Amino acid sequence: MSNGQLKTSCPACNTVFVVTDGQLKIADGLVRCGSCLNVFNAAKHAVAENNVQPEPPLQAEVSEPLISPINPEQPTSNGSPQNSTPENDVDQVLIPSHIEEGAITQTLRITETPVELNSESLSPTKKSQPANWLYMIAVGFFTVLLVVQLFWFKQDKWQQSSLLRPVYATVYELQNKALPHNSRLDLITNQQMIIQPHEEFLDAIRISLLLENTASFRQPFPTLRLVFSDIKGRPVAQRTLSPKQYIDPTLFPQALMPVSQPIQIQLDMMTPGRRAVSYQVILLPATPKSG
DSSP states (O other): OOOTTEEEEEETTTOOEEEHHHHHHTTTTEEEEETTOOOEETTBBBBBGGOOOOOOOTTOOOOSSSSSSSSSOOBBBBSSSOOOTTOSSSSOOOOOOOOOOOHHHHHHHOOOSOOOOHHHHSSOOOHHHHHHHHHHHHHHHHHHHHHHHHOOOOOHHHSSSSHHHHHHHHHHHTOOOOOOOOOOOGGGEEEEEEEEOSSSSSSEEEEEEEEEEOOOOOOOOOOOEEEEEOOOOEEEEEEEOOOOHHSSOOOOOOEEEEOOOEEEEEEEEOOTTTTTOEEEEEOOOSSOOOO
């Protein structure tokens, strides 16, 4: 095209524009499409005269100039701002007015060389993978260790649970040990306690107890502690008896109390003296608790 004008086509939307040489010099040959806002080199996408379609250019449809001078607001000699030419078809390049023309040229230059990405920077660091595995192994180890410690220190309580008791049974079986029986001292009641002089020995007494296991399972006989106190409540005598000392092994070979069956127990001991005016029986575990 003559008269210092060039017809160019947007490579993105194929819209044809008319660009002047002055506009190309301002933006170093770069223009922006007013339809799709794509920035491209007008000279590289120039349209030959014989390839132009008969459709009229989009000059009439653009309401404002698409490329404006660098200082569009600079006043003229008569004090009025310069008006942009209405025939401009390319959208204005968004460049601040205070930048010099040389800086504009350098800013709008687009390199054609594609940016090469470093594949090593995009790939995950291989050295971090072993560290992650070691961290996961350490967390798993300490978690298992914590669970084992809880099972060990809470075994007196947790092995009474019907849910956890099979687990403890397996652990004890691996250690070739017998799992302790369930024990609930609070479910063993003493229904009566009678103290009488011994029929055969002068300085002895006979104590009769009636124990009953109200639990839903058999449990070991408790250890009995007899405490005698004076008038001020101070203990003057006491005796502790294990199950082996007061039960008949022929009747209870496993030393387990049956369920809901009262058991009569008789104990013979020396008289605690005249100072003993009150007495009580305390039920203790058959074996000392571990831990």
